[in-house]
Amino acid sequence: MTNKLFFDVKADVTAFEAIREEQKSIGYYALPEQDLNFLNNYKKEFEEKNIGVEHLVIVGIGGSSLGLKAIYRTLKNTKEFTKKIHFLESTDPIAIKAELEKVELKKSHFFIISKSGTTIETTAIYKYILGLLNEANTNEDYRFTYVTDKGSLLEEHAKSKKSFCLYIPKNVGGRFSVLSAVGLAPLFLIEVDIKALLDGANQIKKSFFENGYIKDTLLQKATYYAKNSMKYNINTLFVYSESFKYFTDWYVQLWGESLGKKQLNSSFNVGLTPVGIIGPKDQHSFLQLIVDGLRDKSVTVLKIRNFNYDIRIPDINLKELDCMDSINKLSFNSLINLQADSIIESLVDKGDIPVDTIELECIDEENLGKFIFYYELLTSLVANLIGVDAYGQPGVEQSKMILKKKLNNRGLL
Amino acid sequence: MTNKLFFDVKADVTAFEAIREEQKSIGYYALPEQDLNFLNNYKKEFEEKNIGVEHLVIVGIGGSSLGLKAIYRTLKNTKEFTKKIHFLESTDPIAIKAELEKVELKKSHFFIISKSGTTIETTAIYKYILGLLNEANTNEDYRFTYVTDKGSLLEEHAKSKKSFCLYIPKNVGGRFSVLSAVGLAPLFLIEVDIKALLDGANQIKKSFFENGYIKDTLLQKATYYAKNSMKYNINTLFVYSESFKYFTDWYVQLWGESLGKKQLNSSFNVGLTPVGIIGPKDQHSFLQLIVDGLRDKSVTVLKIRNFNYDIRIPDINLKELDCMDSINKLSFNSLINLQADSIIESLVDKGDIPVDTIELECIDEENLGKFIFYYELLTSLVANLIGVDAYGQPGVEQSKMILKKKLNNRGLL
Numbered sequence: 140m141t142n143k144l145f146f147d148v149k150a151d152v153t154a155f156e157a158i159r160e161e162q163k164s165i166g167y168y169a170l171p172e173q174d175l176n177f178l179n180n181y182k183k184e185f186e187e188k189n190i191g192v193e194h195l196v197i198v199g200i201g202g203s204s205l206g207l208k209a210i211y212r213t214l215k216n217t218k219e220f221t222k223k224i225h226f227l228e229s230t231d232p233i234a235i236k237a238e239l240e241k242v243e244l245k246k247s248h249f250f251i252i253s254k255s256g257t258t259i260e261t262t263a264i265y266k267y268i269l270g271l272l273n274e275a276n277t278n279e280d281y282r283f284t285y286v287t288d289k290g291s292l293l294e295e296h297a298k299s300k301k302s303f304c305l306y307i308p309k310n311v312g313g314r315f316s317v318l319s320a321v322g323l324a325p326l327f328l329i330e331v332d333i334k335a336l337l338d339g340a341n342q343i344k345k346s347f348f349e350n351g352y353i354k355d356t357l358l359q360k361a362t363y364y365a366k367n368s369m370k371y372n373i374n375t376l377f378v379y380s381e382s383f384k385y386f387t388d389w390y391v392q393l394w395g396e397s398l399g400k401k402q403l404n405s406s407f408n409v410g411l412t413p414v415g416i417i418g419p420k421d422q423h424s425f426l427q428l429i430v431d432g433l434r435d436k437s438v439t440v441l442k443i444r445n446f447n448y449d450i451r452i453p454d455i456n457l458k459e460l461d462c463m464d465s466i467n468k469l470s471f472n473s474l475i476n477l478q479a480d481s482i483i484e485s486l487v488d489k490g491d492i493p494v495d496t497i498e499l500e501c502i503d504e505e506n507l508g509k510f511i512f513y514y515e516l517l518t519s520l521v522a523n524l525i526g527v528d529a530y531g532q533p534g535v536e537q538s539k540m541i542l543k544k545k546l547n548n549r550g551l552l
Numbered sequence: 553m554t555n556k557l558f559f560d561v562k563a564d565v566t567a568f569e570a571i572r573e574e575q576k577s578i579g580y581y582a583l584p585e586q587d588l589n590f591l592n593n594y595k596k597e598f599e600e601k602n603i604g605v606e607h608l609v610i611v612g613i614g615g616s617s618l619g620l621k622a623i624y625r626t627l628k629n630t631k632e633f634t635k636k637i638h639f640l641e642s643t644d645p646i647a648i649k650a651e652l653e654k655v656e657l658k659k660s661h662f663f664i665i666s667k668s669g670t671t672i673e674t675t676a677i678y679k680y681i682l683g684l685l686n687e688a689n690t691n692e693d694y695r696f697t698y699v700t701d702k703g704s705l706l707e708e709h710a711k712s713k714k715s716f717c718l719y720i721p722k723n724v725g726g727r728f729s730v731l732s733a734v735g736l737a738p739l740f741l742i743e744v745d746i747k748a749l750l751d752g753a754n755q756i757k758k759s760f761f762e763n764g765y766i767k768d769t770l771l772q773k774a775t776y777y778a779k780n781s782m783k784y785n786i787n788t789l790f791v792y793s794e795s796f797k798y799f800t801d802w803y804v805q806l807w808g809e810s811l812g813k814k815q816l817n818s819s820f821n822v823g824l825t826p827v828g829i830i831g832p833k834d835q836h837s838f839l840q841l842i843v844d845g846l847r848d849k850s851v852t853v854l855k856i857r858n859f860n861y862d863i864r865i866p867d868i869n870l871k872e873l874d875c876m877d878s879i880n881k882l883s884f885n886s887l888i889n890l891q892a893d894s895i896i897e898s899l900v901d902k903g904d905i906p907v908d909t910i911e912l913e914c915i916d917e918e919n920l921g922k923f924i925f926y927y928e929l930l931t932s933l934v935a936n937l938i939g940v941d942a943y944g945q946p947g948v949e950q951s952k953m954i955l956k957k958k959l960n961n962r963g964l965l
Contacts, residue, residue, distance in 0.1 A: 373786065427947045430812075448649055502646075543878070
């Protein structure tokens, strides 16, 4: 992975010190070096008890699904997996129906993932699934893996059943939890190389904390974003790979929910808005706004050097369209990267759009691990520099209280 | 469809006059009342020549796919269609592979959609498909429908083959073209009720131009957005329906590409940034940023009154989780709408976040037509009020030129 900045700023090293200190209290920093024994044991028991299971159904929302989904969907089209993963992450009845039509209950294992243990969407879907299993007279023993905080009501519930229970380290927040059991357990079961994933993350961690190549770049980028957070209040991640689509969703939560906060010292509302777009598709959608619109956006272009699969445009001449013959014999891998390069060149040329590029060697576990940890570190740094606590989400409580009241006051809706 | 604004502003009626005038030169306004004879004839001939076709494969990007995709994907989970539609809209080799694995060439009909006729992505994929058909010795006659501008090189090419050719009215831009042949032709072939779609659009058109209920609301909303375009430079569309996910992509192009422009009179860079989010999922992702972050966002919440399918949370008591029993026996349709209502209440309560709500009766063609035309009108109004030409996209030309140069200078990549 390389990261090249097309803007210049003196890095604010106070953020480095703050993040180094933060490792003592914030758990995600330690995940790349965690002991994986618990997962080996889990997998062994899972396989004894779940013979014939073909589907892993994830019931979770937000931080309990976005990271896992990103990794799974990004690898899905280039790897063969031993099982399929499905996601139930909405209370939309049509979405639940559509997703459940793809699975056979008797061949499914369900993950109930909730850090607090009492997420309303997750509980609602969980009960719905219990109802279905009940109707179908399907044995529930060992059909569920619960992933939650130690001490939650969900853990208590898990212990009352013949089931599996895994834990989210208490000081790891949902949106920073993809490298904990939340993401690793299902991925490990379908034979994703989680060691390579953690190893990639660890390479970035080491490079940052031990004065490697990524340290200055990350600090400069964070400093620039924080300094200009009122002018460039939108940070666009432009990924030149359809497979990375779900990583933009993960990025949106990580960035938005961590940085959109009242400032610790002033209670001012501050925050940077993440936008994920996909190349080349969004050259025909969002690019015009970046190029000619208000100067309120930074742009990070993600390039994949080697797509794991490639095809070539044949050498076909179409008489009426012979003006297009310059693409003949070109590989799509080269074309998409030439497109990315052209966009980078034209945006840098503007002079007042902060641009940087991230290049990954290919799409594999190690590179995804790097990408994940890079963005987690960047988020922590920017949070520190704009003076907010990256790790809570106090703003969402009010609407939860309103919903609770509505639910308690309802007749049968 | 209803639209309720939780902010107050005096409507700027000059925009109404301007839009009324614009109907003479801009084509999309006339689409709801177009003559559909050409499609009846097309369908008849298509069915004679394409016996056994099960897949429609759309080769198009941006305005040539987003609207069609939005309608298809939104209706897909609640309707039975006679054929499947697939989209090839990227030069990502992995995405092309994954999509083509879903179709059988011999049972496929291909739409090559390009307004200019020389879109590079579309041409590249078209040539790739020609190569595949060639390799498989598959007859090409009547296997393609070309949709393009009259007089384009693609039209010339189409005429050189035994094929179908449909036209985009010349004064209809790509991102406003969903109700032209671009969207209608494939939808009509799979038995979507395109009359109801146009009828819905026409109801909004009439309501607006003939002083109906939507006129004041649209004008007020446009006025507010334009007046506050430097403060609230982000417009969030928060849809409480997973099915509407692809409509947020359509909205992003329509809004961003139409409004992100140099001002006509000043050449200043102006523009409003569209963000599409999905409820309740993004309550666990983006909501924190809206609630506690910088006050730079308006929020439009879309609600569906009756999901066309519903399921109920069973009356199951889980001893350890009995604090969650208030959701028992609730329908998911009710739950998701209670969630939306709670969010609306909490956002309005802040006092400094401009909120409005759109409610659709259900998910069907008529309601989608209304939604589409509502957003098209709103876009035209805001463009007028912030002083930009909604209908071009000059900003994307430079990167196209750079790519052309790179392609002409390349060796074999």
